[in-house]
Amino acid sequence: MSDIRHQKLAKILVDYSIKVKEEDRVLIKCSSLEGLDLAKEVYKQTLLKKAFPHLELSSGDLSYFYFKNANLKQLNSKPEISLFLARWADKFVNIVAETNNRQLANIQPEKILLKAKTAQPIQDIILK
Numbered sequence: 001m002s003d004i005r006h007q008k009l010a011k012i013l014v015d016y017s018i019k020v021k022e023e024d025r026v027l028i029k030c031s032s033l034e035g036l037d038l039a040k041e042v043y044k045q046t047l048l049k050k051a052f053p054h055l056e057l058s059s060g061d062l063s064y065f066y067f068k069n070a071n072l073k074q075l076n077s078k079p080e081i082s083l084f085l086a087r088w089a090d091k092f093v094n095i096v097a098e099t100n101n102r103q104l105a106n107i108q109p110e111k112i113l114l115k116a117k118t119a120q121p122i123q124d125i126i127l128k
Contacts, residue, residue, distance in 0.1 A: 002041060010041035014049065018091040024051040027089035032060050035097030042093050054085065060103050067107040067115070075114045079122060086125040 014020045026046045030039035039055055046053035066074075104112060 003037060006038045006041040009038060010045045013042055013093055014045040018093060020046050020049045020051045020091060022050040024049070024090045025088055026051055026053045026091045026093065027085050028053055028055045028093045028095070030055065030057050030095045030097070032058075032097050032099070034099055035095040038097070039093075039095050042095070051091075054089070056085070060098050060100060064103045064107070067104060067111050070111070070115075072114075075111060076118060079119055082119070082122050083125075086122045092126050 028039050028042050043053045043055050
């Protein structure tokens with residue numbers, strides 16, 4: 001059974017924050033397992049609106065591993081799937097629920113900046 005707080009917050013996000021309507025395509029991104037329960041509620045509320053939700057789950061642990069081990073070619077690679085999803089979606093929900101907000105503290109800032117530059121087109125689409 002889901003937490004009533006997640007249900008209420010999901011309803012606020014879906015009904016008021018992004019105003020989901022029938023046939024909207026909604027990209028729901030969740031940054032960790034800690035936020036998954038809320039993400040699932042947003043998914044359910046979106047589906048009940050007769051919209052089309054897509055849930056994408058990532059893990060902070062993998063972000064650290066990625067930045068620690070990725071080579072320049074990987075860091076510079078165009079995020080084609082993320083670009084496709086950004087263009088596909090009409091509405092976006094990004095749930096960030098990190099328990100360790102310092103996990104990338106030991107990563108070279110240049111690596112993070114390089115990856116951020118390759119992801120900029122996605123941000124431009126989402127923020128338009």
